[in-house]
Amino acid sequence: MRQGSSLSVEDPNDIMLSPNGIFSAGFYAVGENAYALAVWFSQADVQNATAVWMANREQPVNGRGSKLSLLQNGNLALSDADESHVWSTNTVSLSSSLRLSLHNTGNLVLSETKGGGVVLWQSFDFPTDTLLPQQVFTRHAKLVSSRSDSNSSSGFYSFFFDNDNILRLLYDGPEVSGLYWPDPWLLTWNAKRSTYNNTRLAVMDTLGNFSSSDDFTFTTSDYGAVMQRRFTLDHDGNLRVYSRRRGGDKWSITWQAKARPCNIHGICGPNSFCSYNQNSSVKCSCLPGYKWKDDRDWSYGCQPEFSTSCTGNHSRFLRISNVELYGYDYGIMQNYTLRQCLELCLQLCNCGGVQYTYVYDTGTYTCYPKLQLRNAKFSYSEVKQATRGFREEIGRGAGGFVYKGVLLDQRVAAVKRLKDANQGEEEFLAEVSSIGRLNHMNLIEMWGYCAEGKHRLLVYEYMEHGSLAQNIESNALDWSKRFDIALGTARGLAYLHEECLEWILHCDVKPQNILLDSNYHPKVADFGLSKLRNRNDTSTYSSFSRIRGTRGYMAPEWVFNLPITSKVDVYSYGIVVLEMITGKSVAKDVVISDDKGVEKRNLNLVAWLKEKQKMGSGWVNEILDPTVEGVYEEGKMEALGKVALQCVEEEKDKRPTMSQVVEILQKSSHQNDNQ
Missing domain, CATH: 1.10.510.10 (Transferase(Phosphotransferase) domain 1)
Structure with a gap:
């Protein structure tokens, strides 16, 4: 595609092909009369082709009148039917020899054909939810999942390098957010990662080997074979590598980040539980007494079919075995009987249920009354990122310092960091135990805490006018x-x-x-x-x-x-x-x-x-x-x-x-x- 030319959404033949014929680029249907500029694996049945990059996933264009134009000033621009601007590369060039081409790697490249072929823009620098072999993933890039199988707009999961130079997976849902890979309770070295680098680069080669500057590596189960491959962050929050031999074959999963997808945050939403079918796919079900908020979208979870007022002894409990509810504990009550645990929950207006677990190390049972039936933790790296490396101090006392931070869901928080994890352990446990039980407009609200290695931090709502x-x-x-x-x-x-x-x-x-x-x-x-x-x-x-x-x-x-x-x-x-x-x-x-x-x-x-x-x-x-x-x-x-x-x-x-x-x-x- 050269300067002054354009691709039309109405012409099915207006498609760019890579020289090897493996990839196509052009207008890709994402809904009824809705199209995105995309790159996909070439396939006779374009309706079922697998897209690997999109320019305008959030703002599809009309099926009539929309076009992609390579302008004389060097800008590649996508316009809708009413000629309104939707997306562009924001490039400028004085050269009269510009060309948009689709490479054999699947990279859509805008470059000058003379003077050494200077690259002005390339799709590999702006991935959506997929990486292709030889596509370098950098500190400036991010993979964001699609909303669902049928909705290509941005979803709740993202893959990125954090401020500690570690590759992470984050769930950023409608109400809560949390890191879930690597497991947030693991220290960096226990997760076999290294923070001692400043490159923040990762890449998968054509044979199925993935390597990253944080020492994370893996090889696919079919390593060494000549295959079509893609590294994708799926809408369910799992990272997977898919492989196939040719365009007509079905994709096979040859690696995935989470062997147990039910551990992925937010996969089923609040007030529901996750289970596996015989083919290991995830199934979400509402807890007894609850119903789906939206039966077409599990991520919104379930809502109660009963009154949520404080009904005391009129409430009853239903036992569900082999289920674990993560986080949002009212407290950790050691050596409680089941009856004591249930009575405690009944006296709390905001208790949704209990986790009652046998602890093998002590030979006793522990009671975890739950304020919310969902999962979310703070990791040290997440809190460090939120406070920009504990940069803005807003208070201090004998026990530690308080910093201002912004969480990934954009809530402004106050983070209390204890000076000494050993000397301050009693105070830390007292604060977590005490404030986690409180619910009053004149008491500070605690959103979470971090107890990772030597770090002890408490995350509160931020108070604009200070003390x-x-x-x-x-x-x-x-x-x-x-x-x-x-x-x-x-x-x-x-x-x-x-x-x-x-x-x-x-x-x-x-x-x-x-x-x-x-x-x-x-x-x-x-x-x-x-x-x-x-x-x-x-x-x-x-x-x-x-x-x-x-x-x-x-x-x-x-x-x-x-x-x-x-x-x-x-x-x-x-x-x-x-x-x-x-x-x-x-x-x-x-x-x-x-x-x-x-x-x-x-x-x-x-x-x-x-x-x-x-x-x-x-x-x-x-x-x-x-x-x-x-x-x-x-x-x-x-x-x-x-x-x-x-x-x-x-x-x-x-x-x-x-x-x-x-x-x-x-x-x-x-x-x-x-x-």
Whole structure:
């Protein structure tokens, strides 16, 4: 095809052939009156020919009036029936001797025929779902599966070199995403891969040998034979090599990445299970009590045919043997009886079922209540890629650092990375165990975690406005926001203490651990020092191996070795609120002066506030942070200051519970709103 010429979709003879006749290029039917510019294996029955490359898989053109033109300026352009631009090579050349040709390898090449035959563009640089022998796969390329056998548009699976120079397979579905090959729980060297390269190249030769710069290699089962071959990422997420002797023969699978396709993420969608037919093909079925969302597309999974409200003991369980549900564990409950496991699930409104497994190493059973019936993990390489190599630090503490990242499904995340996997193991397990059980609008949501080798990472939702500490320091909060933050934080803590299945003591409530979303709604975070209390435990306190918390926010019980109850969080909350309304730090003394301005003595924040409270009417006006601009409702601020001082009483029994704090603040808010 030369400059100034074109191929028409309406002319069946407008097809380019490779010199050996193995490949064809032109307009390829992808649907009713829908065509794509493609390269395919030549076959008498073009309708059933196997395409290996497409230019416009996402935007097919009309069966009338569409054409491919090699323009005089060197650009190869595809236009639709209305002459609108659909696709082009975006090339420019001053040469008058350009040619588009289809090589024996299946490579569609735009080049200059004079001056050394400079290549301006080639289809091998822009693969779709297939690699051909001798086609070099690079760091800039990606294979993306088709949506289905009958839909050639982009699907949910991709094959690429990651930032660690490793070839990966990724499922990026409608709701979740996850790496699944190599197995994400394997360390790089255990997967027989090497990150020590900077070439990122892979290629399959004509005899059936595949080799990659990350040390991944394989040979096909028919290695050495002269065959037509293709390396394809199929719509079911599996990588396969297909071989055949000539165009009329059927393709045979001579290698595949996943010997057990049911382990491929997302292959059957949520609330379904995967099984094998006699010919080893995959079959997807809905779990009992569920039905297909779309019986033509398994990837959307199944939906319940029953009410999903929290029905408690009205629910019943159906036993399904030889089935494993991956990920989304509410927790890992070791040495549980089956009855205990089921009772735990019944008490959780968002529990969809349980995995109950015998552990041979310990000789006990482990219970895995499932918040979702699907599979997805984070691998270290996936988290590293999401954070661009842990580049943007957004917070730090004694236990580790927090980084901003963007997951493969485009969710913005906050990634907490522990400094030392060994020293921080207790905190890591506490946080995973605690926060995985929580579901409240004023508690941070954890999306996943990574426990790979020495790496310990937690992946959270990202909070746009950072911590309460940062906002107090920058004076970004008016009085209305401060009151709402105090109320929201109280609600979150009340849920921890009194509403969730296993009551949780946070043990480190402070402004740095209260995060604010895009609307300044607070969410309590950082459960690394938390302590679980069984709901049926009648003791007044749990045992603690060490003091927990941050100096200045810790209740006296810690210092004097008194019983530890939920009132330690109440005390910490009170200190946080006092800092919010005064703008003063608990870590610094407050200077008290006489009427002439002469400094008399120093008091800590609580003692200073109690002296101010003795003034009686109008005392709140004396303590509010003078740097905060805007009006405030004196009644609400007085109620906030009063309840905060009650929270920091020396004797724990004089402190209110968090639910009582919520009640007081809500009542104050309603009274002032009605005035």
